[in-house]
Amino acid sequence: MKVVVLRPVPTVPEVDTRDAPVVGRIGGRGRMGSWQQANKVANVAAARAHGALEVDLSAPRVDVEAAVGRADLDLFWRPMPRLFGLYVSEPDAAVGILVNSGLPRGARRHTVAHELGHHLLRHSTTVDDGSTIDIGGAVDPLPENGAPRRWTDQEMGAEAFAAWFLMPRRVVAAALRLLSRDRPESALDVYRLSVILGTSYATTLRHLPNLKLASPRDTNAWLKVPPGRLKARLDRGVEPPADRRRDVLVVGAPLSGVPVHAETGDRLVIPGVTPSQVHAPEWLAVAGTTAGAYFADGVVLDVVDLAEPHTGLLTVEAGAGWTLAVEAGPQPVGRQPRTRSDR
CATH class of the missing domain: 1.10.10 (Arc Repressor Mutant, subunit A)
Incomplete structure (x- = not known):
């Protein structure tokens, strides 16, 4: 393997790990x-x-x-x-x-x-x-x-x-509650769960048997389903995005009060509504309405190309009405801002 050496390595504080919250080396x-x-x-x-x-x-x-x-x-x-x-x-x-x-x-x-x-x-x-x-x-x-x-x-x-x-x-139980599930019942459930957790589809699948939330037989079968195929079931009827690596998140009233995280190119699908019922920041552009999608036909919003992070409210005036806080931005670059404890 060709080794790539990156110089200079960013300077960071020296850390004493002797009291780190771990169990030592494995095995x-x-x-x-x-x-x-x-x-x-x-x-x-x-x-x-x-x-x-x-x-x-x-x-x-x-x-x-x-x-x-x-x-x-x-x-x-x-x-x-x-x-x-x-x-x-x-x-x-x-x-x-x-x-x-x-x-x-x-x-x-x-x-x-x-x-x-x-x-x-x-x-x-x-x-x-x-x-x-x-x-x-x-x-x-x-x-x-x-x-x-x-x-x-x-x-x-x-x-x-x-x-x-x-x-x-x-954490997985909290995410499943947002899907009204006790455990995943399909590959599509696993994909939607992975988007909420902020994990990849494959790593989520492989971890489910450790949590006793799926059998190895089911997870092996679901691993054969490409995530792109699952995303296409969620936004069917709308022009496919240029990059299917981006996430497709189905949003609704259950997510009210939970920050929704998105990036440039991601899609938000809102089932059972019309464009006139949706009020969103200008950086959430209407891509179209679904037809024959897995859920009830609805509105699809695309996160436009953002140069910096944005936070805004997505409001839907349908039924009792609901509002989501959406945090979106470009892929990270440079140094991540520090978040330290007060210890």
Whole structure:
């Protein structure tokens, strides 16, 4: 594998991880042995990290960027065509995380959690390409030429930590309630769940058996359904977007009071309404009305090209009426603003 060296590495404060909220290295004498062991230890490590980093588990999405700040780490975003992320931890040097800003949102958030796992599990410097982070087809797999994925003990530990940190039982249950579900019943349910959680479709699917929310048989069948096909069921009748990697989020009254996160190019589908009943900020443009979509025909809004983050209210005057707070912006770049605890 060709190693890409990025210079200079951003300067971040040195961090003492001796009292970090972790359980130490995974497995006896640093050996993990199996994914079952990795998930067992990562579940405990993620739960401890949630408490120590003051993660709100009542919300339907984990704020992983804020957790990184509370861990006294700096997070940087940068386009890196051949890499997903880096965790830098060298003797007498700064400690920090660098993530490919060009990844889809769910893959970016998973990569951030993966690199945070390296830090909290006291791992050494790691360069993560597609062979060490499993986002299941969100981007072209790396390395090329069909080379097998290399799951070392260290990578297995960080990967399991990422899943448990972003998808603990309480958070997944909160997201399922917004879908009026106790558990996913179809591939489409899993896709919609992943959008609310801010995780990739494939990583969400693979974690559901760990949560006892789906059988391996169902998840293996649903993994064969491309996310693009599911998105097309939600916005059928409207011109397809230029990039199907973008999310399609079905919104309605159940999401009132829950911040909706979107990015340039994402789509919001509002079933059962007409354009005249929808009042939205100018950066949410009407793309058309659905016809024959999975839900009742309705209005489709596209997030236009934004140069900076925006927050606005989406109001629907249908039935009892409802309002959503929508936060949207471009893909991140540069240094993530710090969010520290008061400890």
